Amino acid sequence: xxxxxxxxxVEQFVKEKVPDxxxxxxxxxxxxxxxxxxxLLCEKxxxxxxxKQKKSLRQCKAxxxxxxxxxxxxxxxxxxxxxxSEYIREVLYVGGKKQVDMKMAQEVFLKADLHxxxxxxxxxNCKHLEKTKGTIITESKNMFQIVTLKNTIRNIPKxxxxxxxxxxxxxxxxxxxxxxxxxxxxxTKKFKNYIPV
Amino acid sequence: MGKKKxxxxxxxxxxxDVYQRLNYLYQAAHFAISMQPMNKELSKYYTRTxxxxxxxxxxxxxxxxxxxxxxxxxxxxIPGVTCTSRNKGKPKQTxxxxxxxxxxxxxxxxxxxxxxxxxxxxxxxxxxxxxx
Numbered sequence: 257x258x259x260x261x262x263x264x265x266v267e268q269f270v271k272e273k274v275p276d277x278x279x280x281x282x283x284x285x286x287x288x289x290x291x292x293x294x295x296l297l298c299e300k301x302x303x304x305x306x307x308k309q310k311k312s313l314r315q316c317k318a319x320x321x322x323x324x325x326x327x328x329x330x331x332x333x334x335x336x337x338x339x340x341s342e343y344i345r346e347v348l349y350v351g352g353k354k355q356v357d358m359k360m361a362q363e364v365f366l367k368a369d370l371h372x373x374x375x376x377x378x379x380x381n382c383k384h385l386e387k388t389k390g391t392i393i394t395e396s397k398n399m400f401q402i403v404t405l406k407n408t409i410r411n412i413p414k415x416x417x418x419x420x421x422x423x424x425x426x427x428x429x430x431x432x433x434x435x436x437x438x439x440x441x442x443x444t445k446k447f448k449n450y451i452p453v
Numbered sequence: 454m455g456k457k458k459x460x461x462x463x464x465x466x467x468x469x470d471v472y473q474r475l476n477y478l479y480q481a482a483h484f485a486i487s488m489q490p491m492n493k494e495l496s497k498y499y500t501r502t503x504x505x506x507x508x509x510x511x512x513x514x515x516x517x518x519x520x521x522x523x524x525x526x527x528x529x530x531i532p533g534v535t536c537t538s539r540n541k542g543k544p545k546q547t548x549x550x551x552x553x554x555x556x557x558x559x560x561x562x563x564x565x566x567x568x569x570x571x572x573x574x575x576x577x578x579x580x581x582x583x584x585x
Contacts, residue, residue, distance in 0.1 A: 310525070316497075323494035336484055343477045347470070369474045371481055371499070394498055440505040443471065 324393065324401070328409045333372075333391055340372030344423060365421070365428050367443050370395060373421055375402065378429065380417035388412070395439045466580045471510045478503040479518065482529050493528060493535070493553065500527045516568055520549075525556040 267286055311319075347364055376389040388410065390402035400412045400419075414432035421428045466472070478499050485496035500522050507514055521530050528551055530536040538549045540562060550557040569575060 316494075320494045320498060323492055327488065327490065327492060332488060336481065339477070339480060339484065343473070347473055367470055367474075369477050371478075393495070440502050441509060443474075443506070444509055 320394070324409055328403060328407055330390070330403055330405055330407050333393070333403055336372040337374065337391055340369075341423070344368060344373075361426060361428075365430075369439070371439075373423075375400070376420050376422075377412060378418045378420050380412075382417075385410075385412060385417070397438050398436055468510060468512060471506070471512050475503055475507060475512070475514075478506070486529060486531065486535065491534075496529050497527045500529055516570055520558075520560075523551040523553065523556065524558065526551065526554045528553045 270286070271282070344364075347368055348361065370392050371394070373392050374389070375392055377386055380386055388402070388404055390404040390410070392400055393403060393409075394401045398414055400414065402410050402412060404410055414435050417432045419430040419432060421430070482496040482499040482503070485492045485499060488495075504514075504522070504527065522528075523530055523536075528535055530549065530551060532538045532549075535553065536549055536551050538547055540547055542548075542559075545562040546559045547562060548557050548559055
């Protein structure tokens with residue numbers, strides 16, 4: 257590193273220490289090294305405030321995916337299933353009724369929240385997806401995300417498949433083709449030619 | 454947990470199914486944080502759907518519920534677990550800082566002032582959703 261000549265040592269020192277110098281500027285400064293002083297300190301002092309940016313939707317989805325894969329244990333979601341059954345019972349049996357009208361039940365399951373329901377695939381274009389069973393964790397416009405009994409997480413597309421929910425005495429079948437709506441917008445949407453139960 | 458108050462004179466509550474669904478989503482967000490290990494992203498997802506569902510149906514969240522949700526990143530704020538709350542400043546105020554993203558909000562500490570929703574003369578009648 258150190259060379260016997262005094263000038264080259266100074267040159268190397270300047271090259272290493274001074275940050276962000278282009279070659280032309282370096283040559284200029286080396287010529288009049290002995291006439292002009294060089295500032296070694298950084299001129300900027302004090303931090304520049306940065307504005308906080310919201311995460312993009314794609315980044316949020318990637319974070320969710322990473323978080324779900326870490327804990328994919330079927331037994332851990334037991335309280336969610338219990339909570340959902342209490343919620344559905346509260347919606348179905350209004351005013352202490354024991355029997356349910358079939359037309360009422362159709363409307364209830366259309367507008368109810370499905371996070372935590374136990375679901376199974378009856379028919380689908382993909383043959384290997386049939387007969388999978390599990391609880392719904394998240395729901396998007398075109399997908400159900402499910403924790404299966406084998407402690408794995410699966411994405412199941414709604415299109416071209418038929419689902420089934422069993423709750424006490426009721427058996428509800430859902431046609432996925434008409435169900436392709438975000439869960440937060442499902443309440444306001446109107447359905448046509450739709451036959452659950 | 455979610456509070457249901459109807460300001461109409463009759464006992465009938467409009468948009469009952471919306472309130473029940475909001476209540477369920479709020480409970481599900483609490484469940485996601487109590488998991489081992491803590492699942493922050495899942496609880497963010499539930500609160501985000503709760504917010505959008507209230508927006509679409511033109512239903513306002515109760516201010517006590519609204520103050521437990523981070524404005525920036527939608528994380529559920531529980532003091533000691535996901536946020537810190539301290540009393541400081543010259544006109545005394547509570548500062549609640551989110552531990553996920555670091556945003557903070559100040560609330561004035563004034564004993565005399567009360568929220569509009571907390572005053573007893575503003576509540577017409579209370580409607581319970583589950584009569585069984």
